[in-house]
Amino acid sequence: MLAGVDPQGGNQVLQRVKSLIRDIPDFPKPGIVFKDITPLLSNGKAFGEVIGLMAELGKKHAPDCVVAVESRGFIFGAALAAHMGVGFVPVRKPGKLPYRTSRVEYALEYGTDSLEIHSDALGKGARALVVDDVLATGGTAAATIRLVEQQGAIALACLFFIELSFLGGRSKLGSCGVDALLHY
Numbered sequence: 001m002l003a004g005v006d007p008q009g010g011n012q013v014l015q016r017v018k019s020l021i022r023d024i025p026d027f028p029k030p031g032i033v034f035k036d037i038t039p040l041l042s043n044g045k046a047f048g049e050v051i052g053l054m055a056e057l058g059k060k061h062a063p064d065c066v067v068a069v070e071s072r073g074f075i076f077g078a079a080l081a082a083h084m085g086v087g088f089v090p091v092r093k094p095g096k097l098p099y100r101t102s103r104v105e106y107a108l109e110y111g112t113d114s115l116e117i118h119s120d121a122l123g124k125g126a127r128a129l130v131v132d133d134v135l136a137t138g139g140t141a142a143a144t145i146r147l148v149e150q151q152g153a154i155a156l157a158c159l160f161f162i163e164l165s166f167l168g169g170r171s172k173l174g175s176c177g178v179d180a181l182l183h184y
C-alpha cells in the first residue's frame with residue numbers, strides 16, 4: 001500500500017486516475033493499444049495527485065536526481081523532480097542535446113534505436129531515479145539504466161506512471177527495483 005493513502009481513499013483516487021487514461025487502439029501502428037494520458041494531464045487536480053503518489057513511491061529510494069526519457073517521460077519526470085526537490089536530467093534521442101553526450105544503442109522489434117545523455121549530467125555515485133510514463137517491453141528503461149551506469153552513477157530504481165505488466169518489461173531491468181502507479 002502507498003504511504004499516506006488509505007485503502008478506500010487511495011483506490012478511489014487510482015480509479016479516478018484510471019478513468020482519465022484513454023485507450024487508442026491501433027496507434028501508432030496496428031495491434032498496439034496506446035495509453036493516451038492527455039485527458040489526465042488536462043485535469044490539474046488529478047495530475048497533481050498522480051505526481052504526489054509517484055513521489056511517495058520514489059522517495060523511499062532517496063534519489064538525488066530524476067533521469068527521464070523524452071518525450072512523455074519529461075512530463076512526469078520534471079514534475080516529480082520539482083515536487084521532490086531534486087535535480088532533473090533529460091535523456092533524449094540522438095542529436096537533440098547541445099553539449100557533449102554519451103550514447104547507448106538498444107534493440108527494437110525491428111532494428112535499433114539510440115538514446116543520449118549529457119556526459120557531465122551525473123557525477124560518480126549520483127543516485128538516480130529513472131522515470132518514464134509507460135513501461136512496455138522495457139527496452140527504453142534498460143537503455144536508460146545503462147546510460148546512468150556508464151557515468152558511474154547508480155540507477156536506484158525505475159518509476160513509471162503505467163506498467164503494461166502483460167508485456168513483462170520489468171524482466172529486462174535486472175536488479176533495478178521497479179514501481180508503477182497503475183498496472184494493466
Ligand code: AMP
Nearest residue numbers: 033034035072134135136137138139140
Ligand atoms: P518500451 O521500451 O517498450 O518499454 O516502451 C516504452 C516507451 O514507449 C515509453 O517511453 C512509452 O512512452 C512508449 N510506449 C510504449 N507502449 C506504449 C503504449 N501502449 N501506450 C503509450 N506509450 C507507450
